[in-house]
Amino acid sequence: MRRQRLDDGRRERGAVTLMAAFGMVALIGCAGLALDGGMAYLTRARLSSAVDGAALAAGRVLVLGGRFAEAESVAQAYFDSAYFAQAYAAGLTPVKLNLRLLSQRPLHLQVSAQIRQPLYLMPVLGMRDMAIAAEAEVANTRRQPATAGSPAVSRRKGVDLMMVTDMSSSILHSSDWVHVVRESKKVFESLDARSDRVAQIIYGDGVKTLLPFQPRPGFDLAEMRRLNGVMQTPNVPELDGGAGGGTATGPALAQANEALARLPARAPLPVLLLFTDGVANLQCMDPRRPGDALSVPCRRIGVPVSQSSNETVAQMREGIRAALDRGTTVLIVGYGRELRGTPHPVPEGIKSGEAWLLDALAQPGEAPRLDANQTYSNGNGMYCWSGDPVGLKACYDKVIQVVTQAGAPGAPGSAGPLRLIR
């Protein structure tokens, strides 16, 4: 009797210890799941973020025409800087990024990285390490507006062309003004008066809309021709309020954006064509409420141009950015000495008008440069500088190529800003 009692007690006591021992394995397993799982989750988050940055950096290199090997090394540098700087990663072996170019134009790039993460507590359950992978994709394809039942695309896309023309006194009194007018005539003449829309804004001391957009597709070609003739002789009352004086580029762009935004049934290719010969030096609106163009009398800031205030150029830049954000292709023809100067890349607080214009058009993280033909272009649009009538013609020829979509794939209008798509 007594013996049995003792036995009973001992057996039960042993059972608890045994249970605890078995439980401990399960407990350590659970703890391992939490610890190692948490660590793996953190590693994946870090890996993924580093790969994102690397993919964007590599994409930028390729958009700017860099070689693939160059993109690879840049991606690796960004990745290493992000990933290995994390204190915990000190003991990990280097990770080789994997780049896969799915398409050059428009750009579509896939970047991935895999690592094997050592586990600390999971070996109890027989797992020594764990594969962790991260992947990012960047592309600069333009988001296509959904068109219901789109017909077979045999002809080019419709265009909404907003022409914004600088008529400040500096260019009006130049002997080259007549060339500007003649070249811009070729642009609207190259479009289809039945299916494309054209509007004309001029600016100087003020901003004036000579021809607004029609609500329906098409534009009044005869009226545009007449206005083009009028613009050749600047001292006509019809141009008052828009011609002569300073350079109100910012307000003109604001008005252009508003007109483009109000358009019913936008065309697939909205284009803003800006001709300018100088740095914006007039401010005509409250910068905190850019919609209120011209609600305040214009205020002249900074003449001569070398003292042009950052405020007015910033407004000009914002106008271009706002257009780009709405998916408008921005084509800029810059003319004359005033836009030259400041080398690129430009640091913060840049002053030159050309630098501001280029910077506004640039892809994120890019320092835009003019090529041998004084032109810079990317998926956002184009900037073309000229100093004489020959250069002017070359610039406008490029503009016509873009609006008539005669350019090669990858020309402005076919690509959008570089972005992460996954």
Next chain:
Amino acid sequence: MKPPRVLDQARGGVLIEFVLLLPVLLLLALPLVDYGRAIWAPVALNDATRALANWLSREPAAGLPLPQRLQQAVAAMHGVADRGDDRCFVVTWLVGGAGGAASRASARWPETCRIETAARAPLAQRSLPQLAPGQQAYVVEAFGNQPPIFLRGVLGAAAPPTAVYARAVF
């Protein structure tokens, strides 16, 4: 009447054993809470730096000085960067120059960063990407302190907080 007594005795033994084992079990289980929090903190910081870097590299507010842009970025993140109070973001904007020299601007948020770690390691020692002329990079770093709840309960204020660090290069 005797058998119940036997059972009672045995149950008492089990109870004693359990009580003896309990601290061991608790010691194993409770730090997991702190550990979970210590894992969560860098993940949250990591997500915030990534979001900030992505926003900044797109530059919707380009043209503004970096500190203002950082402020706008934080505002645009709808409080992602705001979660928790003991943290601090440092943005370094690098622009590659000729000969490998990069110009840089930096800003921090909040401007009155209380975390000293941010200043402790000079930036140059935390590896930065080599940039070609004209290339730009935004290095967003986050520094945080994560106080351990469980250890604080045991050791009081003597338990040191875990330093948390995250960075994104875009």
